[in-house]
Amino acid sequence: MKLDFCAVCGATEDLHQHHLIPVIKTGVKRHKKRYNGDIQLKDAQWQDCFLRLFDLGVITDDGELTLCSYHHNVMHGIVKFHAVEQGKLIKQGMEKARANGVEFGRKTILNDKLVFKIKNLREKGHSMRAIAKRCDVSTSPVQKALKLQQV
Numbered sequence: 001m002k003l004d005f006c007a008v009c010g011a012t013e014d015l016h017q018h019h020l021i022p023v024i025k026t027g028v029k030r031h032k033k034r035y036n037g038d039i040q041l042k043d044a045q046w047q048d049c050f051l052r053l054f055d056l057g058v059i060t061d062d063g064e065l066t067l068c069s070y071h072h073n074v075m076h077g078i079v080k081f082h083a084v085e086q087g088k089l090i091k092q093g094m095e096k097a098r099a100n101g102v103e104f105g106r107k108t109i110l111n112d113k114l115v116f117k118i119k120n121l122r123e124k125g126h127s128m129r130a131i132a133k134r135c136d137v138s139t140s141p142v143q144k145a146l147k148l149q150q151v
Contacts, residue, residue, distance in 0.1 A: 006067050008068070016068070108141075121134060
């Protein structure tokens with residue numbers, strides 16, 4: 001459940017959901033763990049702090065914490081400080097998404113008609129910059145279209 005305020009500072013703008021345990025590690029379902037009250041704060045790990053917030057009702061049942069953008073970044077800093085490999089988790093998540101059919105990256109603007117127009121203008125001796133201007137694109141798609149010609 002998303003709260004309508006940051007659990008740390010109370011801000012109501014630019015709110016994010018912070019997953020206490022990375023989704024790639026646990027999937028959608030969250031395991032409910034309770035804070036061990038015998039642990040003193042000086043001996044607590046970062047997970048223990050989150051579990052205490054869960055017991056206080058600040059963290060929702062689905063294991064997410066509503067935070068403003070600033071505190072969300074701070075939390076990721078804490079996680080990184082505790083040697084969680086964020087880049088590795090992101091790559092694992094992207095691989096999982098690709099396996100489910102998600103495509104990443106910018107969609108190409110090239111189509112058969114545009115490629116034909118670019119090739120035709122180039123054959124007539126126009127520069128790549130002039131072609132890009134006439135086709136209302138940057139020079140990158142022009143270069144890609146001309147490479148298609150060579151293949």
